[in-house]
Amino acid sequence: MATKPERVKFLNGVGWPEIVDALKGNEPALDLLNMAWEATGDSEQQAFAKARLEELNSLAKAPGPTLAGEPSANPTPADTHHAGV
Secondary structure, three states: OOOHHHHHHHHHHHOHHHHHHHHHHOHHHHHHHHHHHHHOOHHHHHHHHHHOHHHHHHHHHOOOOOOOOOOOOOOOHHHHHHHOO
């Protein structure tokens, strides 16, 4: 997994609008994945989550990248110190 500075550098280099456009271009595929997920039963969803628990937890705990000038959704102590939070 990339470090936070690497993720920020990528987002700033590519540009947020281009990333959003790419995601919108994949919307039909995402809709299909969502339909497939909703078609599964609770036991299949739980089995999927249990099999990937460590990965899901690490993603949930990882601070997300921010673009220049935007506050982090999951600020670290260093972020809050500089932001005056």
